[in-house]
Amino acid sequence: MQRHDVLVVGAGLAGQRAALAAVEAGLDVGVVSKLHPLRSHSGAAQGGINAAVGKEDSVDTHIYDTVKGSDYLGDQDAIEFFCREAGPTVVEMEHFGTIFSRAEDGSLARRPFGGQGFPRTIYAADRTGLALLQALYEHLGTAGFTLYEEWDLTSVVVRDGRTQGIVAFDRRHGDFAAIGAKAVVIATGPAGRVYGRTTNAHSCTGDGIAAAYRAGAALKDMEFVQFHPTALLGSSILITEGARGEGGILKNAKGERFMSRYAPHVLDLASRDVVSRAIWTEVKEGRGFPGPYVHLELMHLGRERIESRLQEICDFCRTFAGVDPVTQPIPVMPAQHYMMGGISTTVRGETTVPGLFAAGEAACVSIHGANRLGGNSLLETLVFGKQAGLAAAAYCAKAPEATVGDTELETETERLRAMGERKDGESPETLRTEMQAAMDGLVGIYRDPRELDQALAAVRRLHGRYDRVRVVDQSKVYNINLTDAVETGHMLDLAEVIVAGAIARTESRGAHTRVDFPKRDDMNWMRHTMAHRGPDGPRLSYAPVGYTRWEPKERVY
């Protein structure tokens, strides 16, 4: 059996940064990822990474903007730590070799982003995630660790009250293995594919979040799902907020710059939840284009600026929508983009299970609260990836050897093998499509209690049918039919937690908007939703929000 001190699951920015910290602490580190590290979804992040490094800017303003953006559900102590780490984190990535865009004086260029009082989003054209991912991968490549490339996680093993390792399979060769580790760091990213209309990659299926949940870890604030205002019509490919940061404007079918009605001060650069609701309202009230969609206009910025600062966006629009943003408006609609919730952690990445850590979008500290600001998620992966790696390393110093072994391996192998031995049963693809339809249609930007109830019933029926999920492909080599089945099971668990949290939360806050409770209710709901797995689905409880010095106020942009 393979054995390591620290096992990191997921090799995007958070996972790689955690691995780097643990390797630098002198430990034996394994990294398990279902994708080659350079294919991680971190690379799809476009707009930038926030750090208050400008002379006129201040860390306090960054903290305030993040607290306000979170609709006062973010933990203020965690946000303070997070924003203070921003400058050193960006500088470190620059020293690792990240190719950032630059100002004329040679310093890091910055652009304005939504919901922030100052242009503090540092960027690399419109491929900031790719630039960071390349640099971190190149830097980490010089360190010694074991990479399990294209391995699928099936479960986290917890015994004797602590983490012992994982069970996973090697997609390329079909072998199942138990890998022992004193500490496991989950950095598997989000579960955006719970929705059909999402900017997320196909691989964003929340495997690590579900495995942690099944292993007994608490999930936090899962009902808070961010819908990005500008996803390309049809494919839902992301059009960065940087497009509006550079001066892009939204218009309805009547040619009106409608954001003036919803955010009179900052217009198109209001917080994402605000802009998404505005677009939704325009369309619902009949002012959208048939489709439906609205327009994002960049034409007035001129060819030179569009093609240099928004190069990938130009390519996306031309390739995937047949639209040239230099001369034509871009058809956009909101789509699922980010999960504010995740595995509940401390600022050091500790979950509620000893030896289990989490970081990045899979985790919830919480710094984003009810709504994340653009540019804060890349920063989160690096700041808390490092913290989780350090904490896992410190934990290893006093943890006994892991004892994961044959029992866990056999149980998991049997469970998955049974899927392939059924002569008839449910296709994972069908279950996934039906789940996505329910989430798209019933758990969107505006949430109606009757629709949420319908969604919960639908997800539970799918859960029942999943017991008979069937893997048709019998090959051991690169059997993605098996991967589909495993992922779908993970997502059904998480869909249930999202809906259950949304039903329980009878207020509107950040990205969670209840039509029957349109106001924020600080008296009853300024608290985090904690979900534990129970015998009949999630068991919800509530935890206080960390508070330092910012009084909750009404959010106006």
Place this chain on the structure above:
Amino acid sequence: MAEANVAAPFEVFRFDPAHESAPRYQRYHLDLPPHTPLLTALLQIRAEQDPTLTMRYSCRSAICGSCAMVVNSKSRLACQTPIGPELERHGRIVVEPMRNMPVLRDLVVEMTPFWSRYKKVEPHLITDPTQPMPEGRENPMTPAQVERFKETPRCIACAACYSACPAVEADAQFPGPMALAKLYRFVVDPRDTAHQERLLRIQTDGLWLCLRCHLCTEACPKDVEPSLRIRDLKEMAVRAQGATDNGSRHAIAFKDNIRERGILNEMKLVRQTYSPGQLLAQVPQGLKIVRKKPEVLKSPHRIEGHDEVEKLYEILDDATEDPP
């Protein structure tokens, strides 16, 4: 946006080396709007007709580099290839795994060779410990310095260039277009302190094995233009260090050779390219050539209008910019 569907016949390479002795091409039919990306079509085949068809894919927006494959003989990203133009040009869509790498199964190749050649160029920032980076702040870099990276930061390591490259196929020592574009990225990085060592080493480590066919640049889905960056590396290497390899000696000898008489002096070219030891090893081959074509031994006369050739060279000398 509504478009009429078109009938789309697919022929997809299927092969499971563990269970099958030879590959086969499986036909599928779909009716789809012509702008549909090939990846979407393949996923629809998986969902509706055949869940055993396997491939790599993830982001579906040409940024993760997972879904490179050979489509009607061209290496490209499935997510970035609309089916309409392929059908117009070829009448059908033949989908195969990338070339120059062993097939693992169906459209999935074993990419280890690609990554190991990539690692040979030391793809990470090399810094001199005696010149520490600025404490607590970024290294200064002007927009003009950022420009020098050209399009290399856009590389998504999809390996389409590697699949398209005949030099990769011919010679295990050739690092491949992507690896060399990556090397270029470090050679123009003002923070990297090993530019000279990198250039010196690559001259004998395969730089000159590039055939200048530009198929990599044609295949690249992100306009990285690997062949042009390879050209830049060659120029930088020769300017900085002179010709240190048969490849560079050959290139320079070729240029000077033509200038002299306006026509190639083959014997001289051979002498200028190879070292005496290498020349000796070539004697048997040389004798065969001389027997078949004795005129190679005569040095050619200066061609008519040679002054025009000289003028061209002068124009070129004047026009040659400093390397990037």
